[in-house]
Amino acid sequence: MINIITRHHHELSTALEDDLGRYRYEVFIQQLGWQLDSTYALPQREFDQFDQADTRHILALDARRRVCGCARLLPTTQPYLLSEVFGFLCDQPSPQSSDTWEVSRFAARALERGTLPMRVWWNSLHHAWSQGANRVVAVTTPALERYFLKNGVQLSRLGSPQRVNNDHVVALSFPAWQKNGRIALHAESAVV
Template sequence: MFGTATMGTSRDINAVAGRWADADGVAEGVRQYGADPRHGLSSAMLRDRKTVLMDRLGWDLTSPDGLHELDAYDQADTLYLIIHQRQTGRHLGSVRLLPSTGPHLLGDVFPHLCEGGVPQGPDVWEITRLVTAPGLNRAEALQVRRQLSIALFEHALAHGITRYTMVTHMPWLPSLLSIGWDAEPLGMPHGEGEAAVAALQVMVNAETLERLGQAWELPGQMLAETIHIGREGALAN
């Protein structure tokens, strides 16, 4: 899901092309393994997840301290792609990626959404916890989601991922599809009204990455850094 996105499409939002920026700096992408509330960027990401998913959307999730949102899939080796402002440590948007060959939401909780079975394999990963920071306006949030989209495709092409799967609430489906991904349903929606959910798969290829990068004026590398979060803090590679 798109975090702060609501019903409707992104096509009516006048987002600025290029990377999000303000007087304090430009948004950058980072690949991070592990999430620890004691670490600055992790704390900001998990706080925003709690604000968006629990406080605003009312999801029945877990907050161990009343400040951060964490669940059983947030492990020491879990992968996150994060758009942040390096100068201030501000979290702008993020997504959690889970391998389909291990525990993941579609396989564990939502297999009934896939008519032909849950896609699995080393080249299939699941998109979860896609949020944008609650302080962004709609145009800024779309700009950050575009950077996340580029980061997702960059990561996939560099690591042999050919498909992403995800579960989305139906009210956000138009906004999701209008981002420009080559997506297709995995089955019929389940539920009613705003509670209805569906499973999708997003096909990854270099042509889509090039097309989106040109359309959004986002050339070049988005994921410039990889961080491993350990017991003693962050170690950058």
């Protein structure tokens, strides 16, 4: 059984922080080939300047308590990835509001018959909503945008896709409260 938990960065045990760093390194640097400089002291871990003490992590943990999915949440009232690195993707200035949060570093293994990625996603939106967010923004690829649409996620673009290195990326906005997400979370809690 896979459990999904939410923790501030400063609440992560040393072992869990290390495992999260390894998982993100495996996904974003090894698999996706992103050119990222890590702020973590040990090699083959991925953390950056947005992983601060109050950063919130949504973590999927397998039966051995190993990370098998993650997402990072930040309020847009502090520096965040879209505003600091990818602001050029937005037709208007990047959001900076207490009711808008950013999700980044979203990834999950295709476990639970392929449903785990959407469990992590819905939990991310729900947590942002529970913290007062009306919307969540993200930088992603058009392929992931199509995946979200296929899975009933409401979204809108903040600008046109742009080519960055070898990928096309796009900034998206999502209502934090979504009916499909509530149904999925309710069904999940009924099964547990």
